Amino acid sequence: MFTETVVLPAAPPFDLGAALRFMDGFGPTAGEQSVDGGTLTKALRAAGRTVAARIVQEGDGVRATVRATVHATEPLTEDVVRAAADRISFHLSLEDDLTGFYAIGREDPAFAPVLERLYGYHQVKFPTPLENLVWAILSQRTPLAVAARGKHALRDEFGDRISVDGAEYTAFPDIEQLATLPEGRIAELVGNQRKGRYLHGALHAWLETDEDFLRTGPYGEVKDFLLSLPGVGAWSANFILIRGLGRMDEPPLEKALRGAASRAYGRPLSDADLQRIADGYAPWQGYWAHYLRAAA
Structure with a gap:
């Protein structure tokens, strides 16, 4: 070794x-x-x-x-x-400077306890944005266990294994590996023809772009690229932007966030309420949402 x-x-x-x-x-x-x-x-x-x-x-x-x-x-x-x-x-997310986010959060009485509970936590992204893309497609309207089986089947297809001190670990494939799979083989591995088609198209489009662009390019252009991928809608694009790329410009207005925020703020919150509060956290809106979800 x-x-x-x-x-x-x-x-x-x-x-x-x-x-x-x-x-x-x-x-x-x-x-x-x-x-x-x-x-x-x-x-x-x-x-x-x-x-x-x-x-x-x-x-x-x-x-x-x-x-x-x-x-x-x-x-x-x-x-x-x-x-x-x-x-x-x-x-x-080692390089994330949370100073401004924490300064705003400390002035928000409902959110300050969340901040204190997670103090020092930098968002753990998916290991790669590519892995987030695959998960976003596999997990749509699908039980977590089924999505996990599909993801692991794709991973195990390439056998990227390494042992450390007697324990074996397997890496998720990179795009050059996944793009070699025919659509039919992807569908077979994930057990779903439609998702196999989506993944095949999305992977080949991903192969033609650059991760540096996804990480640092203009937010609107990156979002438009994600929305152009087969099987990626508004929710999945926002999911990948935050959890795969660390792009915190917008919060995910979804049921889970409404529930977490409603508990933290002590009252039922609508999407309009969420957006109004999140606006006060710009450009850390995604971090505000992620902290609420992580604390819940």
Whole structure:
């Protein structure tokens, strides 16, 4: 086994423990990583290679860093280590500066207790926005267990496995791998012809775009691209923008958020009420919504 260690800065305040607690209850990635105390171990694809990362926090919430030890079965090249570090930092939203968000939240009496409960939590995104896209399509009007079986079947098709200290981890495929699957094979793996068709079309469109554009391009253009994908409607696009890309410009006006916000604010809230409150959190509207959901 070959290893390289990188130290990644985390914008304060940061608490890896809060991220690990969120992962523990997040169904779409359940069982796909291990948590031992404050250490996270997970497989991922980096520059076309399968690696595993063992991640721990160093320092306190104000001066925290994350130490990631990258494991591979072959010598690690600089581009692989760099890609792995970028993926880990983005997955854990280490660079998110929450100072302005916290300043607004402390002045909101109903939201301040939520802020205190999750203090130092940076949004845990899907490990890749591609994985979020696949999950968004698979989980539409489908029980979580069925969607998870389809996702795992796609993952296991490529066998991107690596063992660390006797435990095996499997990485979700990258776009170059998934795009090799014919539509019929995708449908067979996920057990649904319509979703197989949607995934095949969406994956090939995704192959032609650039993740840097999705992360940093003009919000409206990125949203329009997502809405152009087969099987992606307004809800799924917003889901991917927030949970896969960390684009926090708009809150998801949905039943689960209404329920979480209504409990926090102590009264039933309509979509108009949600948007009015969220407007006060611009440009952290998505973070406000995600904190409410995570606290619930």
